[in-house]
Structures are given as structure tokens and as C-alpha cells.
Amino acid sequence: MKNILACIVTTITLSVLITNAHGRRVLQSFDTFEYTAITCRSHSASITEFGGVGDGKTLNTKAFQSAVDHLSQYSSDGGSQLFVPAGKWLTGSFNLTSHFTLFLHKDATLLAAQDINEYPILKALPSYGRGRDAAGGRFASLIFGTNLSDVVITGNNGTIDGQGSFWWQKFHGGKLKYTRPYLIELMFSDIIQISNLTLLDSPSWNIHPVYSSNIIVKGVTIIAPVKSPNTDGINPDSCTNTRIEDCYIISGDDCVAVKSGWDEYGISFGMPTKHLVIRRLTCISPYSAAIALGSEMSGGIEDVRAEDITAYQTESGVRIKTAVGRGAFVKDIYVKGMSLHTMKWVFWMTGNYKAHADTHYDPHALPEITGINYRDIVAENVSMAGRLEGISGDPFTGICISNATISMAAKHKKAMWMCSDVEGVTSGVDPKPCDLLDGQQSEKKKKMIDGGCDFPTDVLEIDNVELKSCSYQMN
Secondary structure (H helix, E strand, C coil): CCCCCCCCCEEEEEEEEEECCCCCEEEEEEEEEEEEECCCCCEEEEHHHHCCCCEEEEECHHHHHHHHHHHHHHCCCCCEEEEECCEEEEECCEECCCCEEEEECCCEEEEECCCHHHCCEECCCCCCCCCCCCCCCEECCCEEEECCEEEEEEECCEEEECCCHHHHHHHHCCCCCCECCCCEEEECCEEEEEEEEEEECCCCCCEEEECCEEEEEEEEEEECCCCCCCCCCECCECCEEEEEEEEEEECCCCCEEEECECHHHHHHHCCCEEEEEEEEEEEECCCCEEEEECCCECCCEEEEEEEEEEEEEECEEEEEECCCCCCCEEEEEEEEEEEEEEEEEEEEEECCCCCCCCCCCCCCCCCEEEEEEEEEEEEEEEEEEEEEECECCECEEEEEEEEEEEEECCCCCCCCEEEECEEEEEEEEECCCCHHHCCCCCHHHHHHHHHCCCCCCCCCHHHHCCCEEEEEEEC
16 A cells, blocks of 8 residues: 655754763764655765865865765665765765765755866767757766666755856856756666755756666755746656755746757667656746756657646646657657746647757657646636647647636737647647647547546556655754
8 A cells, every 4th residue: 555754854952961072961962964865874974974064165075975985885785875064065966876865954055066177078969969058078966876776865954055157157158068057966767766955046946767677756945047048947858767846946947847868869779758647746947848848858758647736927848749750659658737927828739849969850750649637727827729740741640638727818929829740639628728628529539528637547667765764863
């Protein structure tokens, strides 16, 4: 039976009498931090034990890496946790290890160093073929790991501050030879938890699990200026079994962007993102989507389940972005329960997204977009209900929209729906959708009249994961 514990962190202060070196009895206090995680650890240490200084000025990159390297010896002996106490901890990029927890005190802030030499250069991701900002490789993320198992990054709402303006200026000035670092990236890894943190001003994407599986992102707050470049919130990329829940995101790009590789590189790598749950997401992103599927989707995206999504002043609800040359598929997408406030579009699908990795993409690689289901949606102050643009000769099919009430803005677009190269059915949708979504005689139309569009009732593996009660004691 599913039994998921909430990610609750509590602090308990214990005072005990001990005998000091002079034989006197003194009162000693211990703070015990209790939290929930996929795995608890047998060994603990504080960053201060490795020379860390939380004054906001001292560079702690070597301290963090030394601490992780030292604690890695316990990976086969119950694992380890590294505690970051109150303070401002300036650091460059450092790598994590397996069977490891990084825990941030509520008054701890990791400050990303504003020195490009603190971020090693990595090769481009194989499913992308190049960097996203430049043709070369990419800077390593602030917190990075590859080929890991059982990794937890958590705290009692401690902060990771990317100090992104340093990078945004270089990006806008065309001064970068490599792609900007992300705040957290884990590659080729299994069993990941990122929870109870606040992420600020990332140089680019915030959380990027890639080529990984069995991932939980829970209780994370992400904040960046709404005009900051490419500050996507959470981007599962060629990942399987992922759960994103109870997150609050304000960003300059998509709050959640589901990806799986770019053009011919993603097709060749062939690793889809699938079995993804997104629930209780709150998003503010005036120039992007609450949830985007693509545009880099060339490994395929399937079985995405989104429910209880709230968005304010956001460009679109759930957007599909693709193009000729992407290939692969976006299929079996299920959205239930969206509450949208001040939107440009509620439904947006784009088959002509122009960005390509290079000029070598296959013009015959057409994406398959099918089985897209939306139900139980309330939206207000909307400029246009839907803009659904498939690909000529490659229509988007199996679109289903039911029980959607959309209140238009006072100055809404004259055409409330715009549709081309799409096929689908609707029921209980106001204002009336375009004729291409009529589908009156289809079997799906007859089936949905009573029950609405599909939403799966089975439980994914990731929803059966139990979080355990863990603790850390600090003297």
C-alpha cells in the first residue's frame, strides 16, 4: 500500500550535563535535525570539519570536495551525510558521491562563485551534440554528479543562490564560449531526492536530472527574475520514474520542461522521458509555460501525468513544442485539474519550433504527437483559449479536452481558437473549440461524453516510494 510521508523537517534542541577536561559538569546543547528521505545515513560530518568558512567571502570549493571525497569511504557502510550549518558558503562546482546526503540548515546559503575558473568544462551531452548557449561544451553545474546511486540533496529550506546576474550579463553580451552552469545536475544516476530547498537566480536551468531514474523533487521553491534567460525550473531529461510535487516556481522560462535530446543527436541516443508525475505545482512565468513538453524531445516523451496545476500570469498552461527534424514522439499525456489566472493561451501546441542543434537534422524525421488529454480546467482573464498548430502532412492526433471553462479577458483576441493540422474531440468546453476538435463521430467522443478525457488510475512505481524519518545531530 502506498505510504508516502511528507518532507517535514524539525529541529529539536537537547541539553545534557557532561564532564569537561577540567572535571567540571557543564551544560552541553545538541541540535537534532529530523527530516524525511529515501535513505538515512550511518555517518555524518559538518563542512566546518573540512575547513569550511561560512562568511560569504571565503571560497569553499576545496572544502566541499574534500568533505565529499572523505565521506565517500562510507558508501558501502551505511552511507554518509554532510551538514551545512547557518552561514553563507561561497563555492564553485563540486561533485557528489553515492549513498550520500547533502543537508542545508534553514539559515545556510550556498553562494555560487562568480569565477568561471571554478566551473570545469564538460563535453556536450551526447543527446544534444552541442551546448545550448554555444557550440562548444558546458560549464559543470554548481552541484554535480554522474553514475551515482542513492543521492539526497535536502534541508530545512536552506538556500542555493546561483548569483546568476554574473552569467546573464555574459550571455546577453555574447561572451560565453560554453553553456552556462545549472544549479543541480545529476547524470546517469538512480534513486535521487531533491527536497525542501530554495533555489535563487540560477545562471540557467535550476534542476536537471538527465539519463537518470527513480527521482523525487519535492517541496522546492525556485525563484528567478521573470526576464532572466533560460532559468527553467525543473527539467527531467531522458529520465524514467520521476515525481515532482509541491513545488513553487517563478522563472524566466518554463517552470517544468520535459526533454529527451535534440534532433539527430537525441534520435541516435534514443532515451525517452517516461513515467513522470507532476502534481501540486504553482507557477509564475509570463513568457513561458507552466509545463512544457520539448522542444528537445527527440528521444521521445510518454506517460506524463500532471494534476493540480496552478499558474498565475503565465504564458500558457501545458505547451507542446516540436518541429520537423525532431522525430520521436510525444504521446500518452494526461493533464487533470488546472487553475489558471491571467494567461495568454490555455492550450498551446507548436509544430514549427525553429531552434535546431545544427544544419544536419533530418527533414524527414517527423514527430508523432498523439494521445494528449486535458480535463477539469478553469481559467480566467485569458487572451486566447487555444493555439494548436500541428505540422502539414503530420497532424497532431488524439487530442482530447473535457470540462474546461475559460473566461476571456476584456481585450481578448478576436479569434479565441486557432487550429491547423490537428485532430481531436472535446466535451463541455467553453468557449466553443475550433471545428478540427469536433470529432463527433469518433469512438473516443462517444466514450468521453460520460467520463471525460482519460486520466490513468494505475499507480506508477515512483509513487510507491516511502520516505523514511532521518536525523542529524549537531553539537
